Amino acid sequence: MGALSHIRVLDLSRVLAGPWATQILADLGAEVIKIEKPGEGDETRHFGPPFLTTKDGGKGDAAYFLTTNRNKKSVTVDLSQKKGAALVRRLARRAHVVVENFKTGTLARYGLDYKTLAAENPALIYCSLTGFGHDGPYKDKAGYDYLVQGMAGLMSITGQPDGAPGAEPMKVGVAVSDLLTGLYTTIGILAALVHQGRTGEGQEIDMALFDCQTASLANQAMNYLAGNMVPGRLGNAHPNIVPYQVFATADGHLILAIANDGQFRRFCDAAGLSGLAADPRYATNAARVDHRDELVNLLKPVFAAKNSAGWIALLERANVPCGPINRVDQVFADPQAIARGLKISLDHAAAGPIDLVASPLKLSRTPPEYVSAPPTLGQHTEEVLRGVLDLSADEIAHLKAEKAI
Secondary structure, three states, X not given: OOOOOOOEEEXXXXXXXXXXXXXXXXXXXXXXXXXXXXXXXXXXXXXXXXXXXXXXXXXXXXXXXXOOOOOEEEEEOOOOOHHHHHHHHHHHHOOOEEEEOOOOOOHHHHOOOHHHHHHHOOOOEEEEEEOOOOOOOOOOOOXXXXXXXXXXXXXXXXXOOOOOOOOOOOOOOOOHHHHHHHHHHHHHHHHHHHHHHHHOOOEEEEEEHHHHHHHOOHHHHHHHHHHOOOOOOOOOOOOOOOOEEEEEOOOOEEEEEOOXXXXXXXXXXXXXXXXXXHOOOOOOHHHHHHOHHHHHHHHHHHHHOOOHHHHHHHHHHOOOOEEOOOOHHHHHHOHHHHHOOOEEEEEEOOOXXXXXXXXXXXXXXXXXXXXXXXXOOOOOHHHHHHHOOOOOHHHHHHHHHOOOO
């Protein structure tokens, strides 16, 4: 039994941030009912290639959709129809949590806003995800990860510095603003569930990609707030620690991640550079930051003289943090990934066994459960309407005929 096996989540979200959060809840045992538009579904079902190959050789859902929809039940309902919206309101009465990521004010048109649903279910936790939140001058602005990476400062500190080859603001290689928002959303919902369990009270949660990305600037934000230092792009270097970056080797690249003076001394001894550790320009991290360029220029030819594997073996023996830059295929072939079980397989209704990325959560008593693969569109519509709302076969047939489901 998962930790959240007593919780029902009505998931009106789509794409990435919301589904990322609800998949975490589903992995922890919650019953997650995903509401999708008939005939279309979550946009990410079409975000390909690549697509699944179905058992009959046809084209299935996009790999993107598989990222965030494990352990969920797909129910197709047309919210724009009165009977469809009424069905979702009935489901909300029987839910502990509703998650949605429509633009501000959209769901109020269908009677699916927090105020309406909470009047019928005061214990309901209603979590809304938008680009910029429900107040402020940008509340009606569409929010996409790429825009938020730029507007919330992340791209201003990502990419090669001005004057370097390829210099320009750069987005991160995955939709990190969405993912961070999904994680913060999960934390908020779990906190609200604790409060709900103690008091019986629900509440509204207002999550914004812009807020979450700004909060996640972490030390870079505090470099500005505490030190009035506006951070810029440093490529693979670190603003507060040196040497902490990528170095080219004879056959590729490696990451050197020296975080304190003791590690720097061990590195210098292992690399035959003991004099550097005693040099007052480099003996402390603060001094190394002040003399970043000259130290890095000294180290570049040293690293270029030996291949990556040789450097990693040498530095690991000296207990100096370092490592390779793996491709994604190399990640899943890595013995550490295999030992940690980071790849799982589940049986997909249309495609048969498929590989998925495992949850990173490791709980000794209530570990994540892998019950079902991401659903096909509408796979559980009848099951949920019968089991949760006690609808008869005739009632379901009428709703189908009227295209409400």
